[in-house]
Amino acid sequence: xxxxxxxxxxxxxxxxxxxxxxxxxxxxxxxxxxxxxxxxxxxxxxxxxxxxxxxxxxxxxxxxxxxxxxxxxxxxxxxxxxxxxxxxxxxxxxxxxxxxxxxxxxxxxxxxxxxxxxxxxxxxxxxxxxxxxxxxxxxxxxxxxxxxxxxxxxxxxxxxxxxxxxxxxxxxxxxxxxxxxxxxxxxxxxxxxxxxxxxxxxxxxxxxxxxxxxxxxxxxxxxxxxxxxxxxxxxxxxxxxxxxxxxxxxxxxxxxxxxxxxxxxxxxxxxxxxxxxxxxxxxxxxxxxxxxxxxxxxxxxxxxxxxxxxxxxxxxxxx
Numbered sequence: 001x002x003x004x005x006x007x008x009x010x011x012x013x014x015x016x017x018x019x020x021x022x023x024x025x026x027x028x029x030x031x032x033x034x035x036x037x038x039x040x041x042x043x044x045x046x047x048x049x050x051x052x053x054x055x056x057x058x059x060x061x062x063x064x065x066x067x068x069x070x071x072x073x074x075x076x077x078x079x080x081x082x083x084x085x086x087x088x089x090x091x092x093x094x095x096x097x098x099x100x101x102x103x104x105x106x107x108x109x110x111x112x113x114x115x116x117x118x119x120x121x122x123x124x125x126x127x128x129x130x131x132x133x134x135x136x137x138x139x140x141x142x143x144x145x146x147x148x149x150x151x152x153x154x155x156x157x158x159x160x161x162x163x164x165x166x167x168x169x170x171x172x173x174x175x176x177x178x179x180x181x182x183x184x185x186x187x188x189x190x191x192x193x194x195x196x197x198x199x200x201x202x203x204x205x206x207x208x209x210x211x212x213x214x215x216x217x218x219x220x221x222x223x224x225x226x227x228x229x230x231x232x233x234x235x236x237x238x239x240x241x242x243x244x245x246x247x248x249x250x251x252x253x254x255x256x257x258x259x260x261x262x263x264x265x266x267x268x269x270x271x272x273x274x275x276x277x278x279x280x281x282x283x284x285x286x287x288x289x290x291x292x293x294x295x296x297x298x299x300x301x302x303x304x305x306x307x308x309x310x311x312x313x314x315x316x317x318x319x
Contacts, residue, residue: 006059010037013066018042021062024055037062176228178264180271183222183233185209190230194254198289219279222252223271231259234268238279248276250286253295269302 007023014021022038029035033054039047039062048065049057057065183191188205195201195208203211215221218237225232235252250272255265276284286304288295296306 010059010062010066013063014039017066019047019066020044022050022055035059039065178267179226180223180267181226183212183224185212187224187230188212191224191233194230194233194256197257198254220251221272221275223268223275225255225264225268227259227264231256232264232268234265234272236272236276238276238281244283246279246281247283247285248272248279248281250284252289253286265298266302 007021011021018041020040020042022040024033024036026032026034033051033056035058036049036055037057037059038049038055039057040050041047049055049061188208191208192203192205195203212222215235215237220235220237222233222235224230224234232255233252234250234254236248236250238246239249240246250269253265253268255268273284286299287310288299300306
């Protein structure tokens with residue numbers, strides 16, 4: 001039997017006797033008085049299983065105590081009843097004949113023949129009830145019961161409720177997905193707006209178109225990230241060196257200020273790395289711009305090591 005059923009059974013037996021069942025609060029087997037019970041009177045006076053260090057009675061002990069108490073109570077009540085006590089009979093109706101005169105009623109003892117005759121009448125009564133016709137009119141479903149004022153009221157009929165058709169909920173707008181692709185001349189306007197976040201950089205749309213074409217001719221390139229709109233870009237160049245051979249150098253990585261720290265830069269570096277590797281490069285470098293906050297930490301998180309410092313100065317075209 002489940003533990004909850006045993007607890008409920010013992011609790012009902014205790015309440016029937018006017019007692020109170022106490023159950024252990026331990027929930028872990030083997031600790032304290034787990035699975036033990038106690039029994040107290042209604043005023044809290046202990047009866048069974050109430051030890052100084054916890055409960056001591058089992059479920060069988062409690063049940064045996066309550067059943068024994070129930071039998072003792074029934075036996076005591078049976079012994080205290082006076083001997084020969086019989087239930088009081090209902091007073092019998094006084095049946096008078098036409099010859100009886102007014103006066104005090106006299107209850108006459110019935111003869112044996114009369115008892116037998118009455119018994120026959122009583123036995124015939126159920127048969128007469130069975131012999132009643134079965135096609136009696138059935139009572140109406142709307143039964144009207146008289147009230148104390150004598151008026152009759154019928155229960156109100158339920159009115160049909162109007163159906164309310166629930167309108168379908170509008171379809172949720174799908175969230176924009178990050179998409180990385182190769183840059184194209186049509187991105188010039190969006191790239192110009194993005195690069196405007198860099199100080200000391202002035203470039204317009206025609207200049208961006210020329211730079212993209214020059215990078216393509218020198219086996220360089222650029223990828224852009226779209227998240228609803230263009231939110232980032234990454235450019236690289238292939239440089240032949242004496243000591244390392246052909247290397248791929250990340251010359252620019254820029255993420256919109258409102259979309260940083262969302263994994264966009266990592267996706268752009270991975271896309272550029274795949275293209276640089278296919279071009280035959282075994283080494284990739286990155287130029288970390290001082291103006292871009294946390295750029296150094298970004299490259300270190302992608303396993304780039306700082307191997308040198310980059311120095312730059314503008315050149316006079318007329319010199």
